[in-house]
Amino acid sequence: MQITETASEGLKREFKVIVPATELDARVEQRLVELKDRVRLNGFRPGKVPVAHLKRIYGRAVMAETIEAAVRDVNASIASEHGLKLAMEPKVTLPTEEGEVQAMVEGKADLAYTVAMEVLPQVDLADFKGITLDRLSADVTDLEVDEALQRIADQNRPYLPKDEGAAADKGDKVTVSFVGTIDGKPFEGGSGEDIAVELGSNSFIPGFEEQLIGIKPNETRTVKATFPQNYLKSDLAGKEAAFEVTAKSIEMPGTVTIDDEFAKSLGMDSLDKLRDAIKERIAQEHAAVSRRRVKRALLDKLDEMHKFELPPSLVEQEFEGVWRTVTSDLGAQGRTLADEGTTEDDAKAEYRRIAERRVRLGLVLAEIGEKNNIKVNDEEVTRALVERARQMPGQEQRVWDYYRNNPQALASLRAPIYEEKVVDFLLELAKVSDKKVPREELYREDESVPA
16 A cells, blocks of 8 residues: 655645555455355355355446545545544545546556645644633622513413403504415415414514404404515415404403412412512523623633634534524524625625634634543533523433434534533633622623634
8 A cells, every 4th residue: 555645734634545446355355255154146055155256246236336445545544643632533535537438347457546625723722821811790789670561461461351342452452363465365274263463562474464464353454465585485475365253352451469479379378489580590590691702701701812724614614504594593593794884895805703712712722632532421411401401491312312312413512511611611721800890880791703
């Protein structure tokens, strides 16, 4: 076998590999011998099929399998012998000329190919003990609890019948039946019976609820509304529909007395217990924001402290993922880059910087974890998997099976756990000062650079 390094520039390496036909043939013979005892052919007793006969029947298939295995083994050997940590899967270029391929598969020519490898850079870690950070936190005020309690009350308010003949106002609940058409033809999902519509809730397509204001019981009116461009059913997206709507009844929102009885209706022992539960939930929200803020500040420091060449393929892969998310979100909102006050070129440049930051930080955190023996155990991954399954009631077993049978998906659960453990390790080393601030300051985050 002959391996020649043909290029070495930055993080890119290229090798030319020649595997002699005799070595491939020896591998094929060995594979055929392994198959001999398992293959069943008419006219031969089990285990008695001549290897030469097997080669005539399966030779090309086994050679193709052998070439694939040889390329995989040789590439692994190159990486190991040269001490290369690969950023991506090696890019293999095999002969494409039909005659060369035919001769190689038939075992009449050597296997000759080139392999391009992109390696991870050396990451020289900084001294993390010199990092200073403020960890912001905010107390939960009575006003926050009162506001949250009022929102809960509003969500649970009763509706009472309006006076006979009274018209619907914003905030009322109108029970309707309707038949929708597009270009005069009914469409799937366009009709409904006894559907409750809360006017002003924006639960229906834009324009639908507004046109019901003023409607009276037993009144029928035509409502015209256009489905959003990002509507889930693509065959309806952007199309105008006409709905013949009949109001069955109209109810107005009642009032809720916030007392012990209200708390008991929500499953709490008393109003005080309900307030305590609300306060605890808000405190958890504050703690999550505090964690996010100090983590972002830490990552900003790491980004400033580490500068090294980045693997182009990793950056490109990360950028493509970020860009897909951006364009998808804009499409879902029916907005464009111009609406965001930017151009495609400027936006791509900005999101490429974000991709570079993410790749750099990913490599730094991985190096920190490796150097300090930070690991994620199976129990931690299982807890994350159980939590993910709980988020999809009724499909728990399906979610469980998906992750257990998909190593890449399981790795997506492991990665954020690993990152948080590395962040915890760094926060222990850094000088972190706790600082109380008003709620407004805690939530005043700079969203320009995603962590």
